[in-house]
Amino acid sequence: MKSIALNRFFLSIIFLISLYTSAQKQAERDLILIDKDWRFSFGHLYDTQKDFNHATGYFSYLTKTGFGDGPAAQNFDDRAWRKLDLPHDWAVEQPFSEKGSFSHGFKTAGKGFPEKSIGWYRKKINIPDSDKGRIISLKFDGVFRNSKVFFNGYFLGTEESGYNGFEYDVTAYVNYGGENTVVVRADASMEEGWFYEGAGIYRHVYLKKTNPIHVIANGSYVTSEIKENNAEVTAEVSVENKGNYKGQIEILQSVIDADGKQIANISQNVIAPDFYKTSSYSSKLQVNNPLLWDIENPNLYRLITEIKQEGKLIDRYETSFGIRTIKFDAEKGFFLNGKSLKLKGTNNHQDHAGIGTALPNELQYYRIKKLKEMGSNAYRCSHHPPTPELLDACDKLGMLVIDETRLMGINDYHLNDLKRMMERDRNHPSIFCWSVGNEEWNIEGGIVGERITNVMQGFTKNIDPTRPVTVGISSGFKSGISSVVEIMGYNYLGNGDIDAHRNQFKQQPGMGTEEGSTFATRGIYFDDEAKHYKSAYDKKPRPTFYSIEEGWKFYAERPYLAGMFIWTGFDYRGEPTPYGWPSVTSYFGMMDVCGFPKDNVYYLKSWWGDKPVLHIMPHWNWSGKEGKEIDVWIHSNCDEVELFLNKKSLGKKKMELNSHLEWKVKYAPGTLEAIGYKNGKKALLETQKTTDVAQNIKLSADQENQVNANVVVVSVETTDKKGLHVPTANHEITFSVKGGKILGVGNGNPTSLEKDQFIDAVELVPITNFEEKKLASANASNLISSDDNNWKEAFKDRDYKNQAPSYVYRGKFELSNNLSTNTVNFFYKKIGTDAVVFVNGNKIAASVEDNQKYVLTSNVLKQGTNTIQIIAPPLQKVKDWDVMNTDPGIIQVITTAEAWKRKLFNGYAQIIIQKDENAAEVVLSAAANGLNTGTLVMKK
Template identity: 80%
Template sequence: MNFSSKKVFILFFVSVVSSLAFAQSKSDRELILIDKDWRFSFGHLFDTEKDFGHATGYFSYLTKTGFGDGPAAKDFDDRAWRKLDLPHDWAVEQDFSESGSYSHGFKMAGKGFPEKSIGWYRKKITIPETDKNKIISLKFDGVFRNSKVFFNGYYLGTEESGYNGFEYDVTAYVNYGGENTIVVRADASMEEGWFYEGAGIYRHVYLQKTNPVHVALNGTYVTSEIKDNNAEVTAEVTLINKGNYKGSIEIFQTVFDASNKQITTVSENVSAPEFYKTNTKALKLTIKNPLLWDIDSPNLYRLVTELKQNGKTIDYYETPFGIRTIKFDPENGFFLNGKPLKLKGTNNHQDHAGIGTALPDELQYYRIQKLKEMGSNAYRCSHHPPTPELLEACDKLGMLVIDETRLMGINDYHLNDLERMMKRDRNHPSIFCWSVGNEEWNIEGNIVGERITNVMQDFAKSIDATRPVTVGISSGFKSGISSVVEIMGYNYLGNGDIDAHRNEFKQQSGMGTEEGSTFATRGIYFTDDAKHYKSAYDKKPRPTFYSIEEGWKFYAERPYLAGMFIWTGFDYRGEPTPYGWPSVTSYFGMMDVCGFPKDNVFYLKSWWGSKPVLHIMPHWNWSGLEGKEIDVWVQSNCDEVELFLNKKSLGKKKMVLNSHLEWKVNYTPGTLEAVGYKNGKKVLTEVQKTTGKAENVKLSIDKENVLKGKVSVITVEVIDKNGLQIPTANDEITFSIKGGKILGVGNGDPTSLEKDQFIDDLELVKITNFKEQKRTDATLPQQLSNYPENEWKIAFSDRDYKNQAPSYIYRGEFDLKNNTTANVVSFFYKKIGAAVAIFVNGKKIEASTEDSQKYVLNPVVLKEGKNTIHIIATPLQKVKDWDVMNTDPGIIQVSTPAEQWKRKLFNGYAQIIIQKEENANEVVLSASAKGLRAGSLNIK
């Protein structure tokens, strides 16, 4: 099938930092990031007592509106829970275990660990009285997974997928002028994919406020057609009315360029939609001599949609977009803006070393810049909708994108997911193709696959007709999906005869949606299966599969193939083929999980990029192998390369297009030097030197960091006295920081079982065996008396609230597994009396100054094992007979301080990701290792 489109599209993306403050002053719309200051605790998959008694009430939240119980209740006491900021991935925080999921990198989370498969999040926000006439909603970019959301105890809904964004209207439930409680329960016990997916609220959360008449969710759609050096822009807007206004609305559409200069504007009066209905209106604008969006010049425009009601601006909505043309041709491949462009793509999952899936926005840019530096121009979202910030980075940096939905099917579950993804993302100029499936082996080659593909393909066209549809196919290229999909997605040369399929379907364009799948460990040059290390030389992974070089040659030599997407750009957690435990990451990446390049990066850089490249592999530290033959490869795009060992020439060789050069060299310490020639002239030199012993720890900030970003990626290495990096170093580095916090550490070692994060351990210990006795005196004592043992009875049993004693003494127990002076043990008292005195192991405890119902316990008072708590309190009185009185005395929190942050180097490198504190002028990061001079780095 021949897909040709001169139309262009764009996606709605709200700029939280720059445009929102501007928008707030102009209209009723506000979009407020609410990532900070959440409370978190683990629940339990099936033990309701360990899940804080959630969903155990006589009336459940599904039975009666507003009956959220346990942590879902508005006034649940979460003070003892951990305090954190979003985005958050609880899976990456866990230790490794051989009984953990192979897919998820053997982390102790998920279905095999019911105590680490449910996560509760709670946050309190204040919404002023002045917002009473607005529509208030919560926007989630993604929660993994099966999330249930509550607001002030009211159940809002369930989102099963961990990759969909979703929104809930909470207007009816708001406590205006007071405190409101957001609660999320995430159930990560079931996997959606076969790769690391993380767990929890790993994307952003927003509070949104709008006028009742406003632009609907993802309610703009911008396309353009280029005619005679002008762009005819169609700006479609969908309005929704959640109020009773029945008059007219004036729509203003204005386009601004990158310098914020107004380019063109248009307006039109329309009738407001009826109550809870929508209206869609398309307006036309012309942009003269537009700056096109391109991978080298990613020019962007901004559409401002302004709604006016009786002359007053009620909504102000921004849509970044780009103008460009795309075309697939079955004979000549892919064209961008009328020019042929070979797709040089990579597949990628969304996790990164040290932080799992909870990527700060800056890290999205970091990763795309790493891929661009390698020469890549295209990115396939494998295998689910990405976070919005990744697409924003691709728009701004010039990276084409295949946007992929999670699961194939024809029912609402499948098509609704596809529609939400497409409407959210269709204004992004970076997206050039929609993918509706990947390696669905059960249906790829049969009539069911054909039927599903036809439905999904036509459904996608009804939402966005400007882009083609593809499916990644791996079980032969003969029938079923392969025969009807618009753009054929070939997954691996070894899985079928691509040329034969092309000859049968000559009007069908195609590209390699997955190719490569080689195994390599960064910095390893001799395979060691016992250690689970694969040599970094580019070899066939298995007899029927192809190396990176073989794969690229195949696609580069065939004009009818639009290009290829390598599996993968970065290593990722899980799927540690061809090994298992204790390997915890993949081996497929061109870069490791940190983004440190493997040697294949330089092969691709040679033939994917435009700059001269010269790279020698391996390193030249081979003590003990003197005189042994070493394979030396040179990756380059020079015409010729000459290799020298200690200034003696080992011969000059001509470079063949899309290839590399090889020498056999007997190891002698010293200097291995390559000289590259173009047109007979020396243009590049590259050396590998035998280093001395390690002397210093070196910290450096990676150049791909976002300028003025709060998050920075730091490379850690050790160097000898001459400043040379030690490529075989594996020293353990210890870190400290001032003015910031460490988010995660990594080193790219696929078998490393070191911690990714070092966080304080919080344990919540219940008070058990809770009993009571009546007291005849309402005065609270300063010392604990002896009470008759035979008069203790179960607390609050058969309490006559109309005839209570002047006071009660309660006794309970709690167990401490260990009692070290480093631990901080606190009792979070939940009110069971009007006035109270508390004793632990016979000693009176005073309330903390920060919280009158929090008691920090002195380690001297505590003991390992069983401890006793007494609470003497005057009773609370019922106001109404049906009042439910609290009978829970509270919870013991044991906080064990984390170890100091540390990570071993792996083949010379480690990585640390840091975040600057809000008001800090600079961040000072220090690193030390045994026997080495410490290093430090100041970041302004």
């Protein structure tokens, strides 16, 4: 008996401990990713009926609280809408058209396409009853653009910019212990930039739960000062009280190293802020012998902020940070941790081949790795705040960042955007400079630009005094912004005399915020104006612009210039300068939109990197050009290079610093061979060989991204019978995958009008001409009416106190697609009890999983006009003011997508795969006419 009692005692103790642990966890902070299982449909820019009659009610969401109507209403029926996961960019899914926007890559979305400019998103979430007493918020990393957000029909707010993160407190509106509805309406009709921006919820969304006393959003600020071998870390934290507690709280700050070891901690007892007030508290912690963050060793620490109330932990907030020093010198350039460092940067937009702006986290790392492999050490966010995952990748991989706001100005709209960007991003050690503007031609050279810059620069210093401020300037370097900005940002050598400006403002550090702007098409070595192809040889693009080599030489030779940022690291959708339609991507990138390198990458590798490089351009497949001279360039950092054609020497040449070598070679099939010499000895060997015809498909997963990654980037190419890559191949490759799904395909061709994505099309077809007729009996459920007598407009002037026992309703819907390959469903919205549905005279049974869904097979449907009849006893009003549903439902037509495919472009294509959560492996297959099938197996 004693042992039984002891067992019960211990079990009760364990139970109490588990209850305490559960309660403690609930009292702390939760940040839950809610990207899965959203519903999506297009609305309409100005046709309210096509916009689901949103904002047409007697009371709209702006007149009375909780009156969100149309899709904003909590009980709106979205069953027919498309299912998808976030992030999502609906623009990339659209076809191309010459009527589309030049700057946005001619996609049929946004401006000029009102039926594809409004996107509605809806999601159901459950919030348990145990969350009562906590603060519940929705956190959005970015929606493009002009988003309106609703929660359970309550309007939360509007965020105009497509690049700002934002949060809404929904605590008062929560249905605890039940279902809650999140609704977002995105309006992408207006462009915010002059480059491809995508459309929709293209960044992550979270559900956040905190104690009423908590660290506010982006509420920590960590700085450090290095003294000898130690660092003094200042941790400032802003705490908000959305509850009624009055009294003392304890704030504990701890520094954790990369191994998870606590290396410093401090606590302080303070008075909690008053109701709905915020207070800031500052602590200093000593870190001995810190591991500094730099581009080669991006060492990171974590600051853990804990809040205790009466000894109980109520909030825990984590901040990643790095310890490092930065300095600009007007004579000697830029210094990181006291060491001179030449900035070798690129500008980049945020889209990628096949998936637009909705980048998975893994792709951010993939792109930064590609830039680092090229030798780049700096990244400029052009021209807007980036997604948080990009900055995380730069922190972890060692890439310096210029963080840039979207628009210059001195009012709340401009300064609040700048403030939010800085408070969100200022703990990232990768960020070394804030940019408050770019190429504002209207104000750059005048007093207005000077005034605005002074305000924004001072405002920036109040938020973060540890980093300098720059502006990218292109309309002359003489006055206005140029005369007052802290770090001069020169955009292009041809736009002004940089040396003259420096001599006038000798105390002002400077860097090339944009340089190059060259045109090149990957794998193309002769201009083809008819095809809109530009040769990949690094040539001066325009009289006032300079080649990449000319630009780098200029900045490399001037110690007072901190470095330069090339326009651009990657090609991007839109701005297809110097062409227009049918070019749909830019030509500026060192890499194409997939990240496949153009030849300029090897020039930069030679002089930006620290590894031996030897690269021959072009390829050596020139059938039909036998005996004609081909320009052969060598990119290398060897001392000398000797070139051979079919074992015959074509001469040895010395390599000048920051240069390349050239030969004129009469084409003959065979092997072009280069030998690089260092200190008089052979160091490197490189060849270009004439290949046989393509025979095999080769699939290669990005190795660093493959293991334990949810998303994998796969390169597609063809090889000949000897395994050599065929650089002129252009086969169309068809793909299939098991254990995963394809997110997008691309090939780097700037004129490709192929689909980026192959997804099922969901069309919503309305029921029109909806009429009704009274029936004498409620049991007349099998009676369908074919005569045209006594029909009237459905529900018009209905006397709900004197309704007929039953009604028969009829309407029409139009089908224009191939019925045999489509899935057609009728989603019934209740207009009566015990409804019976007929289509074209055929009685339709409700589906098993949903008794208000009817599957319409091709044998009952007709091409063109179809008739639907519904027989049902009427619904009765409980209260006189009840609003009765008069919408019978919607016809959903799903057109199955064709197989995923893409043509190779100059021998390459790319496919992006997302692994299924429970799949042990992913198998990708690729097939093409006349080629052996390629297969790639990726383990989970």
